[in-house]
Amino acid sequence: MTSRVRLTAAERGEEVLRAAVQAFGRSGYEGTKTDEIARIAGVSQPYVIRLFGTKQQLFLAAVRSVCDRIDQIFREAAKESADLRTLGQNYEVLLAEPEVLLVLLHGFSASAEPAIGDCVRECFGGIYRLVRELTGASAREAREFLSAGMLITVMSAMQVLGPNAISIPWAEEIQKTLGQDED
Amino acid sequence: MTSRVRLTAAERGEEVLRAAVQAFGRSGYEGTKTDEIARIAGVSQPYVIRLFGTKQQLFLAAVRSVCDRIDQIFREAAKESADLRTLGQNYEVLLAEPEVLLVLLHGFSASAEPAIGDCVRECFGGIYRLVRELTGASAREAREFLSAGMLITVMSAMQVLGPNAISIPWAEEIQKTLGQDED
DNA sequence: CCTAGTTGTAATTCACTGATAACAAGCTTG
DNA sequence: CAAGCTTGTTATCAGTGAATTACAACTAGG
16 A cells, blocks of 8 residues: 555664654653554554564663663764763753653663663663763762763753753753853 | 441542552553552552542642652751751652652653643752752752752662662662762 | 565454442431 | 431443454565
8 A cells, every 4th residue: 555665674673663762752661652653663563563572672672772872972972072071061962862861761760670670770880881981980970970961861851951841940040050060 | 348447538548649659659650550559558449540530630649749758858857957968868868768759750751741741840840949948059059969869769760779779880889979078 | 487585564352441330338417 | 317428349331552363565586
């Protein structure tokens, strides 16, 4: 019926994964229906399942995908200048790709599910280690850095930060302090 | 069948609300079934719905409830000593009541739902304002304080902080830095 | 060109879940 | 003690959503 082109399973899988990041970012693990992911990707719902086995495996793939993206951003930032300030500025760039932060947050939230918890702990631990390696920051400096990142993440989820953010006094007050020195 | 005592709707509502905080803390908004809440509270599932109207309204009540709890903890802490350090130490006390932090986190995650977003923004804004009022902290100090709180919250969700936390090197490294001075 | 593998869909299943309705039992107040 | 309100349950429904199965259409290699 459709005049869609045929892709290899790997290519189609990439498209579905991108759709999954969008959808999971909006509605979380439990809240997202595989049907919705299929609709975004432009394929049928059963095919989404066949490509990834289960909804949970697709979610894990989405979490790993956004962690890779964060990894990538930090590595590129460190090429410019290997300090926390530069990494932080680039983390805020992620506000323009809200799905990335949101999938991460939904991963935290779904950590009670054992398989998801394992994956999320590994990913977050990886980011912590990467930050310290790239910048040579102390544990405490890295902790403060990640803390700020977590606030940005939850504020993004609350839709008070980033593009098309709801304008609220307290949120703007906090936002103004984000550009300031960390030490 | 049961030899349960009859309570007033208000009293039973309190019990159901406590059960809801437990359940939503574990499984989030979408992931928690009203049936599970009913089981914990020891009442039938339809009664849970009748007491709160909808699952969403019950979730909102749970979010407000944990915000009140945080409010309460900060106010009590400030009676001892009205500074961020004292408030922070008391926030860490919440690690012993993980449901509180987890419901808050699940609230952030579910903020895409308009009614939930409104409620969560109001609650979080209230906490920010309260912290500043109680301690006289600057916007930036308050932001750093809340940032640390958010990291504690997500680490609690990842089960790497608090009682019966999974032991992981990077998590313990971060935890050690939490007691240190903030400035 | 035909056959075997690959990509994809339609139809269906089946367990589950929030919500409603109808009903039962207990209190309380005149 | 009867009538009416409150507390609570059982039965049920209508919708849904992940997963399975069977099938169709395309493609490539011999």
